[in-house]
Amino acid sequence: MKTFFSAALIHVLYLTVGFLFLLPLWWALASSVRPLNDIFKYVSPFSLAALIPDKITFEAYRSIFFDRGFGIAVFNSLFVALATVLAGLGVNSLAGFAFAVLRFPGRNALFGITVLTFLVPFEAISIPLYTVVRSLGWLDTYLALIVPGVANGIVIFLFRQFFSQVPRELVDAARIDGASWLTIFVRIYLPLSKPVIISAALLIFLFQWEAFLWPLISTRSEGLKVIQVALAGFEERYRTLWNELFAAATVAALIPLLILLPLQRFYVQGVTAGGFKS
Amino acid sequence: MKALFLPPRASAIVVILCLWSLFLFTVSSHAATTIRWLTLSDGAWPDSVKKVIAAFEAQNPDIKVELDTYPFRDLFETIEVRMKAQDADVDLISVDVPLVASYSVRGYLAPMDEYFSKDDIEKTWVKPSWQAGTYKGSFMAAPQNSSSQFFYINRKLFQQYNVTPPKALEPGKETSYDEIASIAKNDRWTWDQVVDAAKKLTKDTKGDGKIDVWGFEFDQVSRLYQLQCLGESLGGPLVSPDGLKAEGYLNSNEWIKAAQWYSDLFNKWKVSPKNVSPAESPNLFASGKVAMFVGGEWNVPRFQEAGVDFAIAPFPYFSGGKPVTGTGSWHVGIAKASSHKAEAAKFAKFLTEEEQGSKIWFESQGQLPATQVLLTAIENAEKYRSFPNDAYLLGVYEARNTAVFRPVTPGYLQLEDIFFSTFEDIRNGVDPKVALDGAAGRVDRFLAQFK
Amino acid sequence: MKSRSEALVAYLMLVPAFLALAIFRFYPIAVTCWGSLCTESFVVAGKQIFVGLANYLDLFQDPIFWKSVWVTIKLNVVINPLQVCLALLLAVMANQRFRGIGFYRLLFFVPIGVSLPIACIVWRIMLDPNSGLIDSILAVAKIPAQPFLINQDQALWCIVAIATWKGASFWMIFLWAGLQDVPREVQEAAKIDGASQVQRFLRITLPLIKRPLLFVLVTDTAVNFLLFVPMFLLTRGGPSYSTNVLMYEAYKTGFVYGQMGKALAIVMVLLALVMVAVVAQFRLFQREQS
Secondary structure (H helix, E strand, C coil): CHHHHHHHHHHHHHHHHHHHHHHHHHHHHHHHCCCHHHCCCCCCCCCHHHCCCCCCCCHHHHHHHHHCCHHHHHHHHHHHHHHHHHHHHHHHHHHHHHHHHCCCCCHHHHHHHHHHHCCCCHHHHHHHHHHHHHHCCCCCCHHHHHHHHCCCHHHHHHHHHHHCCCCHHHHHHHHHCCCCHHHHHHHHHHHHCHHHHHHHHHHHHHHHHCCCHHHHHHCCCHHHCCHHHHHHCCECCCCECHHHHHHHHHHHHHHHHHHHHHHHHHCCCCCCCCCCCC | CHHHCCCHHHHHHHHHHHHHHHHHHHHHCCCCEEEEEEEECCCCHHHHHHHHHHHHHHHCCCEEEEEEEECHHHHHHHHHHHHHCCCCCCCEEEEEHHHHHHHHHCCCEECCCCCCCHHHHHHHECHHHHHHCEECCEECEEECCCCCEEEEEEHHHHHHCCCCCCCCECCCCECCHHHHHHHHHHCCCEHHHHHHHHHHHCECCCCCCCCCEEEEEECCCCCHHHHHHHHHHCCCCCCCCCCCCCCCCCCCHHHHHHHHHHHHHHHCCCCCCCCCCCCCHHHHHHCCCEEEEEEECCHHHHHHHHCCCEEEECCCECCCCCCCEECCCEEEEEECCCCCHHHHHHHHHHHHCCHHHHHHHHHHHCCCCCEHHHHHHHHHCHHHHECCCHHHHHHHHHHHHCEECCCCCCCHHHHHHHHHHHHHHHHCCCCHHHHHHHHHHHHHHHHHHHC | CHHHHHHHHHHHHHHHHHHHHHHHHHHHHHHHHHHHCEEECCCCCCCEEECCCHHHHHHHCCHHHHHHHHHHHHHHHHHHHHHHHHHHHHHHHHCCCCCCHHHHHHHHHHHHHCCHHHHHHHHHHHCCCCCCHHHHHHHHCCCCCCCHHHCCCCHHHHHHHHHHHHHHHHHHHHHHHHHHCCCHHHHHHHHHCCCCHHHHHHHHHHHHCHHHHHHHHHHHHHHHHCCCHHHHHHHCCCCCCCCCCHHHHHHHHHHHCCCHHHHHHHHHHHHHHHHHHHHHHHHHHHHHHC
16 A cells, blocks of 8 residues: 555656646647637636647648748758767767876866866857858858857766776776777777767757857858747747747757657666676 | 760750850849848848849849848847948848947948938938938938837727727728828827726726736837837936936936836736736737737737727827827948948938839838828828728828937947836836936946947 | 877877867957957947956946846856756656656656747746736635746746756756666665665765766856846846846847947856856865765
């Protein structure tokens, strides 16, 4: 009996937390399939009708993809995010490895500087960054969207934290065997790194996915619009197209989730062979 | 070898294509100048603009106009970034009229005096419009259109609760400019009358302690553009004539009185809802939840589409004071770093001053024009005699008689920002005098740098 | 020789990252620092005039600036420990094994997909004092309707709640990944020893996830000091400047008022604050390590 109650309690707890997390997305989703004027009708006073639409229409979705070219924005964001992830994983993991495993003069100082770079908010450096990218001739190209996001202090920090947990014995043994540092990196560290690679990829992906100000000022062609900029386009001066905004927001939310969910299993390692602390 | 000899039909097509490309090449190599215009992407704006551009390019085959469009809020930021970086790629920018001074002071705009003569300027536009485009004697930005403010009535609610509505422009009635002018002069409601009606029209229809129908609402709540008319109606300007001082103006007795009235709407009489943003507030009127709404003329098509049974009355004023309406909209200016100023000016002229361009713009976009010619045309045209087009006639009257422009000051952005947060505070219950005194001090700290 | 080649390899490995950082971070940051010592020319657009510390002096005399400093510190002292603790709690919850945990984990992940602006919009509607959901629920418990975002005493904490909604979920992932590395044998052994669940957690598990924990704490701190979107979308720094954090004040000063030099000075002050917090956190963890 006791276990039944405590199990039920646990489920209630989890459900409550889960519900709290789900609520805003649910409301956005529900709003995206109802006619524009209905969205706010049921909010005040609040009734269950606000969460469960009675009239369903996919007009908003049709409109955003066919009238507003939202599909292009989705493609652009995906392309830019994935390209940045690929390049970023390579560049940042190498740096993280160097900081964690290798010994060299200036290691701590350089690491400190690296970490400090991500403390500077983007808004502060937007104008000089704009001039740099302009002089490289990259304005209004995919390069402008991808390259500045590749090297990322947080991701280097993440890799460094993770790599420094790998027992030193593995490294020493390999060195005695005559392995080069690169081999050690590729053969020993990378295979152990699935969770951190996923985390790093997630960080980089979301960073690019949620980017707004930089794509706004560094590109102007319709063909290069990214998702968050497209989302902002639904807020016009005199009114907001709520249903379309929510439809776009739902699409923008579901995509990272659909990517993340299958990757969950890489996190759940269960009993790692040998474990780390032996 | 065999592949070179195509069947006759195919080779004919190839030949035609080659000739066509040759033709295009010769035509386009006629060195066309391209000018870029940084402007809005909202709603129908780009489509209307493209119509004007098509007409312009037809007349000027060696100039091409390209658009860089952004939504309203992002446009301002983009202008800041690009102008500061001295982007030579931008030739024209859309200037929200109150920012003319700010952009001029910071060197974003190139003076247009050599392209527009003083005579031209005064003849083309109504005085408040072209004055607003001038800074320190130089013509910096040409008026593209203007705006006006109306008093919208939900007829159904007035009937339902048996309240007498003001005299207004109503559906199903034909009218004339003179008739409307008479209503505007003689039957304009005072704010007291508005509050009286609002009290009778604020209802808790479901009996659950929450108000479901509100008596009154502003369109752009707490924004300077909307509320300027309150203090001005009592005779109080917002800043000194040179635009460099707020102390004694923003917190003058007139403004404290206006602010107190504003506060009472939300806190004492409770006829207007708190926590509704400017973006959401038209939605409330459009869904029939508000009896009286004051706002821009651009709401007319919107309310029609939403199916509200509404009438349009002249904008209210404080009894003992004078009627004042907000106005002003978008201007267009030449970017200082542009390398094609003459061509840019040519287009600007076509769009704003010349009859052909400005007419296309007006007919497509429908916003109240700034040129005298168009205003007179509206006054006399048949199509503006019936609802809701007769609203334009009211707009013309207000533009000529009651329109007051926003204060010309290089510190406009800060003034507007502080005004908004101050009036939001007042709306939420902060004492008006305290709030305004603090605001005036803050604005002056900022304006000090311009002295 | 060996250490020299090791150093060489290290530098080579760092080159791609540092090259990119140099061009796209260090250089703009340097320009920014310089910019904070300048002010705009009124004659030539974009031209800078060196004014030394004038921007800073101007700031230090501005009561709004000091209010922003206070609001920023107040916000961060609360939100950082809160988010990290909640993230840890959620990670532990996500790490349990029972039927249906996969489904619950899914729900826990949802906020990651929802962008902060959308989250803000939805939460704002729910916190509406006229007729929002939260007030309706409070009414059931006979609690009077709260003003929430339009009240200067409550607004900041509402923002904390909204940011935590997203933050706790996001950082949970990293801590959960960290928990995966804690071998089950160690936990089992402690169970056999008779230690209670809480004791087990504090004595065994917690020390083993120190590194991911430090990462989360430092990064979350940096993110929260720079937090800006909710203030921008929900309160515009109000009511009565009660949510006017330094980052928002900097944004307003630079992008709305056009005083870039002064805005950059505010950013420099903000950076100094973050650095102090981050260094303190590093030290704290290092001490506990030894």
